[in-house]
Amino acid sequence: MPPLRETVRVHGLSASKALGQNFLFDEQLLDRIAAIPGDLDGATVFEVGPGPGGLTRALLRTGARVIAVERDERCLPLLADLAEAFPGQLTVIADDAMAVDVDALTGGDPYHIVANLPYNVGTALFTRWLEPAAWPPRWLSLTLMFQLEVAERIVAPVGTSAYGRLAVLAQWRARARIAMKVHRSAFTPPPKVMSAIVQLTPADQPPGVDPRILSRLTEKGFGQRRKMLRQSLKGIDGAVAAAEALGIDPTRRAETVSVAEWVALARALGR
Numbered sequence: 001m002p003p004l005r006e007t008v009r010v011h012g013l014s015a016s017k018a019l020g021q022n023f024l025f026d027e028q029l030l031d032r033i034a035a036i037p038g039d040l041d042g043a044t045v046f047e048v049g050p051g052p053g054g055l056t057r058a059l060l061r062t063g064a065r066v067i068a069v070e071r072d073e074r075c076l077p078l079l080a081d082l083a084e085a086f087p088g089q090l091t092v093i094a095d096d097a098m099a100v101d102v103d104a105l106t107g108g109d110p111y112h113i114v115a116n117l118p119y120n121v122g123t124a125l126f127t128r129w130l131e132p133a134a135w136p137p138r139w140l141s142l143t144l145m146f147q148l149e150v151a152e153r154i155v156a157p158v159g160t161s162a163y164g165r166l167a168v169l170a171q172w173r174a175r176a177r178i179a180m181k182v183h184r185s186a187f188t189p190p191p192k193v194m195s196a197i198v199q200l201t202p203a204d205q206p207p208g209v210d211p212r213i214l215s216r217l218t219e220k221g222f223g224q225r226r227k228m229l230r231q232s233l234k235g236i237d238g239a240v241a242a243a244e245a246l247g248i249d250p251t252r253r254a255e256t257v258s259v260a261e262w263v264a265l266a267r268a269l270g271r
């Protein structure tokens with residue numbers, strides 16, 4: 001295949017800001033990203049936003065079967081060339097990633113999700129993948145590029161300023177780590193901020209916890225993160241009393257409450 005930059009030039013594809021397009025062309029970097037989930041030979045991978053297909057190429061080189069959803073129709077001819085170069089390995093769906101059912105698209109097989117996410121829908125997709133009622137999910141791992149600041153919020157430990165809803169959501173039933181930081185200059189065009197790749201794998205879910213209750217608790221708690229819990233959780237019936245019963249002092253603030261304590265509180269309220 002011709003080099004990626006050349007393919008993009010020939011097709012006259014320029015990055016669209018509205019679609020959150022910042023492309024990666026460094027094939028060595030892309031191979032390192034595609035190696036993060038581990039051996040993908042024969043595995044199924046779901047990719048959001050392949051764009052001109054840099055990360056897609058790297059995933060196909062590992063031997064993975066890739067199902068990719070791209071909203072920008074201008075990218076489809078480049079991706080069709082890629083599908084031809086890797087026969088039987090690539091399926092491209094021209095759609096909005098927010099509108100597709102990934103479990104259905106992947107035909108019931110377990111799958112990995114790998115994506116250089118568009119910033120405009122990145123957090124919404126991430127939240128969706130972490131909030132299914134049933135656990136473990138069908139996905140085996142998430143390998144996702146975010147703005148560094150968002151990545152830090154996902155892996156943040158309790159008591160830090162980055163610790164909030166996203167950390168609790170990510171950490172209560174998954175293991176999350178920053179696998180790689182990526183300098184802004186690696187992208188075309190370079191975004192204003194640095195990026196990082198977060199890798200997540202499902203962990204055992206603590207029993208007896210309703211994700212919706214946990215979500216509501218953290219929404220209220222971190223919605224007023226400077227307030228004491230007795231104030232911020234006031235709107236949730238029984239929450240302040242349950243916190244006291246669990247030995248969580250209601251004069252504490254949300255950012256001092258550990259993931260295990262949020263989980264215990266959600267469990268107590270679900271009884």
Ligand SMILES: C[S@@+](CC[C@H](N)C(=O)[O-])C[C@H]1O[C@@H](n2cnc3c(N)ncnc32)[C@H](O)[C@@H]1O
Pocket residue numbers: 019020021022023024025048049050051052053054055056069070071072075095096097098116117118119121
């Ligand atoms: C940050 S770029 C990454 C492009 C390519 N994967 C790379 O790494 O060079 C994000 C891609 O997501 C696509 N995109 C944006 N919103 C989308 C959506 N709602 N559904 C599917 N793709 C979307 C954009 O068109 C773009 O190709």
